[in-house]
Amino acid sequence: MTYDKRLDGRKADETRPIEAKVGVVKNADGSAMFKIGSTVAYAAVYGPREMYPRFQQNPQKGVLRCNYNMMPFSGHGNRVRPGPNRRSKEIGMVTEKALLPVIDLSKFPNAVVDVFIELPQTDAGTRCAGICAASMALADAGIIMKDLVASVAVGSVDHSIIADLNYDEEAYEDGPVADIPVAILPNSGKVTLLQMDGELSREELKKSLELSKKVCKDIYEVQKKALKAKFEVESK
Amino acid sequence: MSELLVKEKQVTVPGEVLAEGMDYLPGNNTYREGEKIFSSKLGLASVDGRAIKLIPLSGKYLPKEGDTIIAEVIDILMSGWRVDTGSAYSAMLNMKEATSEFIQKGADLTKYYDFGDHIVCKITQVTSQMLIDVSMRGPGLRKLTGGRIIRANPNKVPRIIGKKGSMVSMIKDATGCRITVGQNGVIWLQGEDPNMELLAVKTMRKIESESHISGLTDRIKSFLEKETGKKISAKEGEKNDVR
Numbered sequence: 001m002t003y004d005k006r007l008d009g010r011k012a013d014e015t016r017p018i019e020a021k022v023g024v025v026k027n028a029d030g031s032a033m034f035k036i037g038s039t040v041a042y043a044a045v046y047g048p049r050e051m052y053p054r055f056q057q058n059p060q061k062g063v064l065r066c067n068y069n070m071m072p073f074s075g076h077g078n079r080v081r082p083g084p085n086r087r088s089k090e091i092g093m094v095t096e097k098a099l100l101p102v103i104d105l106s107k108f109p110n111a112v113v114d115v116f117i118e119l120p121q122t123d124a125g126t127r128c129a130g131i132c133a134a135s136m137a138l139a140d141a142g143i144i145m146k147d148l149v150a151s152v153a154v155g156s157v158d159h160s161i162i163a164d165l166n167y168d169e170e171a172y173e174d175g176p177v178a179d180i181p182v183a184i185l186p187n188s189g190k191v192t193l194l195q196m197d198g199e200l201s202r203e204e205l206k207k208s209l210e211l212s213k214k215v216c217k218d219i220y221e222v223q224k225k226a227l228k229a230k231f232e233v234e235s236k
Numbered sequence: 237m238s239e240l241l242v243k244e245k246q247v248t249v250p251g252e253v254l255a256e257g258m259d260y261l262p263g264n265n266t267y268r269e270g271e272k273i274f275s276s277k278l279g280l281a282s283v284d285g286r287a288i289k290l291i292p293l294s295g296k297y298l299p300k301e302g303d304t305i306i307a308e309v310i311d312i313l314m315s316g317w318r319v320d321t322g323s324a325y326s327a328m329l330n331m332k333e334a335t336s337e338f339i340q341k342g343a344d345l346t347k348y349y350d351f352g353d354h355i356v357c358k359i360t361q362v363t364s365q366m367l368i369d370v371s372m373r374g375p376g377l378r379k380l381t382g383g384r385i386i387r388a389n390p391n392k393v394p395r396i397i398g399k400k401g402s403m404v405s406m407i408k409d410a411t412g413c414r415i416t417v418g419q420n421g422v423i424w425l426q427g428e429d430p431n432m433e434l435l436a437v438k439t440m441r442k443i444e445s446e447s448h449i450s451g452l453t454d455r456i457k458s459f460l461e462k463e464t465g466k467k468i469s470a471k472e473g474e475k476n477d478v479r
Contacts, residue, residue: 029296048296048324059365062324102250104276109365111324129394139250139278142295142391145268146276147251183274187251189275227249231293231448 003158003175011013013211015164020226022140025047030141034133038123044116045134045141051112063104066095066115068130074122076167091127098131100185104144112144124167125153126180136223148223150192150216151183154208157199160194161207165217182212186220189213244283248275254288263289280448297323297390297420299362306418309353312345321369322420327368329357334372354380356416384427386437388444391419395447396440409467410460411436435463
């Protein structure tokens with residue numbers, strides 16, 4: 001048996017419906033919402049501002065600090081225990097590493113740019129939604145950036161390559177599942193996040209990555225549109 | 237063959253290609269990679285001859301030498317005051333630079349500037365490590381008493397001030413408020429009539445959100461005329477507010 005018909009009826013290379021909005025948190029220096037299917041990520045950027053604790057300051061350039069948080073009611077029925085845990089710390093770190101190559105903080109020694117990613121509703125692909133939202137929020141905050149970052153999870157479910165897995169697909173039981181979150185810089189095609197969970201062949205990995213490039217291009221267009229839309233709304 | 241890919245005053249996002257080919261030069265907030273010129277901030281593209289630059293739409297204030305800012309006293313030290321500049325870095329106001337009076341050794345410095353006081357000061361020095369010195373010596377530099385403080389986007393300060401101060405003097409004339417605009421986006425205003433004060437705040441918020449659309453001066457003028465019911469005479473050089 002192969003997985004040729006997806007559980008929610010999407011095409012293999014089709015993502016869930018995407019919605020993006022910039023400027024959702026008025027108090028923040030920059031903010032964005034990124035929604036893909038029923039996964040919703042909000043990102044708020046504060047800074048550059050003074051860094052505390054002081055021993056973490058870097059006198060050579062500014063520091064990027066990302067905080068990833070799933071809200072207690074966000075998951076699939078079970079309450080997510082609030083507060084930082086091993087998983088959220090790791091995702092905060094990989095988010096930082098996915099965003100750092102594009103941002104330039106050399107003009108802000110000893111300062112910090114704080115990125116807070118909150119997930120009120122999750123259905124797989126949260127770190128990718130978080131990265132997409134964070135990159136838009138950073139742009140909105142006026143940080144010097146080389147490029148935006150687009151991110152998506154691709155993978156193989158029972159040997160068929162599909163884009164943007166949802167929770168049911170990640171938990172598919174009748175065959176091997178692999179889930180690969182990827183972040184790509186749309187202009188250069190460089191990869192800033194690549195993780196893999198599950199089992200898949202070399203061929204499948206190659207195919208998945210090809211697919212992720214295409215999907216990230218589409219996500220980039222959505223991000224671009226959302227950033228520009230902020231200023232069109234204000235003109236009315 | 238060089239090609240320009242954006243229109244004047246078009247909103248661009250980081251990483252967007254502004255132009256292709258070597259005939260164009262990258263200006264502020266842009267960078268070149270290979271043959272292409274990319275945007276490195278969220279901003280409005282502006283072409284000046286061969287150079288392409290970007291006018292940022294957002295971002296925190298970056299302290300610059302010679303800027304007059306409105307700062308808040310946050311700490312009192314042995315030799316002066318530490319003030320919040322609205323940027324990522326606080327500034328130092330030295331006792332020597334604070335007043336023309338003689339300050340006795342060991343005097344209570346809160347008598348001059350207390351915690352939470354807002355002062356109009358000038359940035360005299362910014363080092364590469366962003367250590368900032370400010371001074372109170374100069375015309376118009378003073379402690380602010382009364383009135384209200386609002387915080388605007390520092391990137392919109394040139395729009396709020398207008399060409400040679402035309403915009404802010406228009407608001408002053410229409411509302412009768414006293415207004416001081418700091419380069420860091422902190423604005424102080426004081427008016428006889430609270431309603432007029434509120435109108436001035438509303439006008440500035442309007443400028444902040446609409447400044448990237450052309451015809452700003454005319455819109456603000458008619459807005460003020462409608463709200464106050466007075467006729468406002470436009471001054472020279474107000475029409476084109478692109479800078």
